[in-house]
Amino acid sequence: MSDTWPPKRKSSATGWIRALLLLVLLGALVDPKLPSGGRTVYLLDLSPSAREEALRLASRLSGVVLGFAEEVRRLSPGERPFLGERTRVDRAFQEALPYRPDRVVLISDGLFEPVVPPFPLFALYVQPRPFLEVRLVPPAFPLLGETVGVGVRLFAPVEVEGRVLLEGPAGTRAYRLRVEGERRLLYTFPLTEAAQVKAVAEGGWGRSEDRVELRPQDQVRALVLGDEALAALLRAQGFSVEEGPFRLPLEADLVVVGLGVLDLPEGAARALKDYLEAGGGVLFTAQAVFGGWDRALPEHLPLKPKKAEGAAVVLILDTSGSMRGEKLALAVEGALRLVEAASAEDRLGVIAFSSEARWVFRPRPMTPQGKKEAESLLRSLGAGGGTVLGPAYREAVLALSELPGRRAILVLSDGEVSDPKEPILEEARRAGFPTSTLALGQDADKAFLKALAEAGGGAYLEVLEARLLPRLLLAEGERVFREEGKRGRFPVRPLSHPLTEGFSFPPVGVRFPARAEPWAEVLLLSQGDPLLALGERGEGRVAALATELSLWRFEEVGGFVGGLARYLSARRTLRVEVQGNRVLVQGRLEAPRLLAAGVEQPLLPVGQDRYEGVLEGEGVILDGKRRIPVRTLASEYPPLDGRKVLAQMAEESGGRLLAPSELGALPKVQSSLREPLLWLALFLFLLERFVHYRLGV
Structure with a gap:
């Protein structure tokens, strides 16, 4: 026998296996499809709106049948379990995945928000049963004494007629309505104490009811x-x-x-x-x-x-010897505040009087430049001499008589007026605009200044403490400058x-x-x-x-x-808003939590003084000692077109909407051969290793 014969036999035996292995791997890479019945999982919507129609079709199904509502369970023939009142199609999809289906057949009325299926979905639409569902939406943060409104939301997937009764602190209200889709009502009343509102909808289709309790929170x-x-x-x-x-x-x-x-x-x-x-x-x-x-x-x-037009004011300021020191300083400060209070439309003038009268500045518009000049002139005032008022008063009357609009004279003095008083009083009576007076200190000529204010139709003020003078002088100026x-x-x-x-x-x-x-x-x-x-x-x-x-x-x-x-006040008080199953809270909170079904979860910050959580049904917001009830609105009969929802989900997954006649003869699915080919490739690899080992011994 030749020494080369075993190696040749070995090479021939393993070569065809290796070639076949490469061919199988190439096929797996291409991923060929083969029409077949495939593995099918049936999902039956057993929520109240679709339950009866879905169970009627259950007898025509064979294989894996999962019933779902809030819970999901594999069904035995003839079983009619109660799985809750809400439609959780997302949970049903998750429970179907372990069965590794080639396709899933969903039998439902489609009354839920669309969910993208993780497998090819074929959907059979069933008509939802006629029903009118009522849900109450309380105000999230009712306040004591506030007139509150409880929202009443009615849902009907197909047109139905029903009688709706609302009962609460505002008495009983009855309605007979036809509803298709969604309709809203409002029940309002003053919240003076804890209150309960109940809603009942009745008709040939059955009865639906809901109730809420309102507990007033702290007042604003x-x-x-x-x-x-x-x-x-x-x-x-x-x-x-x-x-x-x-x-x-x-x-x-x-x-x-x-x-x-x-x-x-x-x-x-x-x-x-x-x-x-x-x-x-x-x-x-x-x-x-x-x-x-x-x-x-x-x-x-x-x-x-x-202001349509400004006012004109002349301040007659006593600068006699008795005003030296703090009195004059405070009088000047008051005059400066008067300048500041005037607008660009207002005119202000100041006359200083002692033994004689002189204009500090004549009435001028209090523009920014006018105010700057007035401030400089006022700060240059000094005190000395007697207390002669008459000439100064006549100058003020003459200057204001030439100006239009609202006009007034302010007289400030701390001493006894030495010139004849009656001519001054007579001048005030004839002026045609008011004169107000401020008597500064105990030595002021109070009797005369009061008589002058009465003659001029103005106000008389006694300023017993010099430190109050700037504020009171400003108050009088404000009264004149203020637009009526x-x-x-x-x-x-x-x-x-x-x-x-x-x-x-x-x-x-x-x-x-x-x-x-x-x-x-x-x-x-x-x-x-x-x-x-x-x-x-x-x-x-x-x-x-x-x-x-x-x-x-x-x-x-x-x-x-x-x-x-x-x-x-919203930035300092708590506000709660519900959007679907999201709870949004705004306010200054310490560590807010959401308590629902005995489980606490923190509310997550989503902005300054804003927090968010997820809630299905009813719960309580906890923050320190505060407990704020809150509920989200979940309806078994939302105003949706179920047929469109199912068609959308089926098309997005590569499936389609089925007709009832197709339930017993489902269309073929294109089953992938990649997985079997990979298993075959593994077998060939192990076989090639085995032959190599055996022939090499």
């Missing part, structure tokens, strides 16, 4: 400064209202300012600015908007006064905003001319001028109103003001 706290009408409206809307005085710290959720800046203590402007920027809500009413806040908080007021409200019937035009939707606004009886800041959003207009504007400053929200609420009464004013106040 409002501090109202100087606006009794608005305080009354907020109380009627369920707010916890405190009316003044202004004190620190500001702990309310909302501050309503109905007073001028000079009517509040020193430091109020700074405190309001800090409160607003830290997340508080502030509402300025008309008397505040036009009360000097445009200068005290120039960057935080959404509306500013707009226009009276009449002024139509109101709302602009598009959630706060104005659904309201009909009648004309206002008084409005103050105003202009909106560039950063503000205008909500109401009247004759082209803004009537209400709001905006954000720092972390807080601020609004300003250019009319008097006490003179603007209409049926819906309470609801409108309440909505505006809640919007402004």
Whole structure:
């Protein structure tokens, strides 16, 4: 025998195996398909809307049959289990995967959101049973005393007629309705204590009911400064209202300012600015908007006064010898504040009097340049001489007589007037514009100054402490410079905003001319001028109103003001919003959690003071000692076209919608041969190794 014969035999035996192996691997790479019956898994929708139709078809099925609703179970012949009231097709798909199906046949009414199948899906649409489902949607954060609305949502996959009863604190309401798809109702009532609302829908198709319990949460706290009408409206809307005085710290959720800046203590402007920027809500009413806040908080007021024409004021300032030192310094400071308070449309002049009278500067517009010059001239004043008022007063009357519009004289003195007084009083009576007087200190000629104010139709003020002089002098100037409200019937035009939707606004009886800041959003207009504007400053929200609420009464004013106040205070109070099965919470929270079915999960931060969680059904938001009930709306009868849902899912997976006649003779599927070919390749590889080993021994 030749020594070369065994190697030749070995090479021949293994060569054809290796060639066949390479051929099989090439085939697996190409992945050929072979039409076949394949492995089929049937999914039966046993939720209430499709249950009866799906079970009627179950007898025609053979093989693996899974029933599903909220739970999934493999069915035995004739079994009719209850698997819940919701349709969880995603769970059914997951349970079908271990059976490694070549295709899945889904028998359902398609009343669920589409889910992308992980396998070829063939769907058989069954008509949902006629039914009218009722679900109640309570307000997420009801407040004590608030007029709340419980949403009533009706779902019917096919047109049905039914009788709907609503029962609660507002009494019983009955409706007879025809519904197809979705329809909504609203049940409203004042929430003065814990309350329960029940809804029942009945018809030939059966009965559906739902109920919710409302427990009022903490009231929104409002501090109202100087606006009794608005305080009354907020109380009627369920707010916890405190009316003044202004004190620190500001702990309310909302501050309503109905007073001028000079009517509040020193430091109020700074405190309001800090409160607003830290997340508080502030509402300025008309008397505040036009009360000097445009200068005290120039960057935080959404509306500013707009003047058609300015006012003219002459300050007659005592600079006699008794005014030396602190008195004159404080008088000059007061005059400087008066300069600051004037707008570009206003005119201001100052006459200094002692033994004689002299103009410090004649009435001039208080433009930026005019204010700069006035400040320089006032700081140059000195004191000395007697107290002769007459010539100065006559100069002031003469200068103002030549000017149009609103005019006034302010007289400041600390001593006894030495010249004849009756001519001055007579001049004041004939002037045609008011004269106000300020008596500074105990030695002032109080009797005469009071008589001069009465003769001139102005105000008389006693300033016993010199340190109060700048503030009181400014207050008098503000009173003259302030634009008067226009009276009449002024139509109101709302602009598009959630706060104005659904309201009909009648004309206002008084409005103050105003202009909106560039950063503000205008909500109401009247004759082209803004009537209400709001905006954000720092972390807080601020609004300003250019009319008097006490003179603007209409049926819906309470609801409108309440909505505006809640919007402004939202940064400091808790707000809950439900979107599908998502729960969104906004507010300053410590470590909020969501408790549902005995399980706690943290609410995840999704923005500044915003948190989000997922909930199916009912649960409770936990934050410290607060417990806030919340529920998401899950319906077995959503307003969907089930046939389209099934067709979409089938097409996206490579399947299609089946006709009922095709259920017993399913179309062939293209089964992949890749897996069998890979197993064959493995076998050939092992065989080649075995032959090589045996022949090589």
